[in-house]
Amino acid sequence: MIREDRFLISHKAYAVDLSSLRGAVTPSPQGRRPSYFDGRINAVWFRRRRGVTVACIGTLWDFQDDDPADGRRFLERHEDGRYGGDCDGRWDGSGYWGAQNLETVAQHLTVLRPMLAAYPAIPDGYDGWWRFA
Template sequence: MIREDRFLISRKPYAVDLGSLHGSRMETPQGRNDYYFDGRIGAVWFRRRNGMTVACIGELWDLQYPEPASARAFLEQHEDGRYGGDCQGRWDGVGYWGAERPEIVAQHLAVLQPMLANYPALPPGYDGWWRF
């Protein structure tokens, strides 16, 4: 991924929580002593949906070798953006789509509502803008 200071929705950028990188080592399918790092990092992003701007929250994921030393290294090694972000919640200013558990809905809306209201500003605690 490439980090840019300027927000352009047409480039489909992501803002990430650098402190949220997590994952685990997995053996390769060949069963050798090799491994890959199955990593995920929290992210938020804006998209256009049916002519409306929406705010999304979820994760970016990638399988990498070797295991990255930091969240920034994880992002810099992440080259395959064909799947985009794994959206777990979306707010369009009127309705919410995503989690069903009330506590997770509340967590998502605490980020998404002010994010959409302050479009296109970065939400507090997130680093951006990252794009493929």
């Protein structure tokens, strides 16, 4: 991924919580390589749905050859953007889509409501904007 200072919705960029990287090194069942790092990192992003700007919250994931040193290194090595982010919740200004657990909904909306209101600003605690090359 590439980090950009300027937000363009057409670039499908993500703001990422660099401290949220989690994952594990797992033995590879195929034998092509001895092991791989299966990692996830929390992210937020804006998209347009039917002409309406929405704020999304979820994760970016990737399989990498070895354990990255930190979230920034994980993103720099993340090359396959064909699946994009896994969206866990979405806010369009009037309706929410996502989690069914009310505590999770409340957590999502504490990020998504001010994020959409401040479009296209990066929410506090996130680093951005990251996009796939």
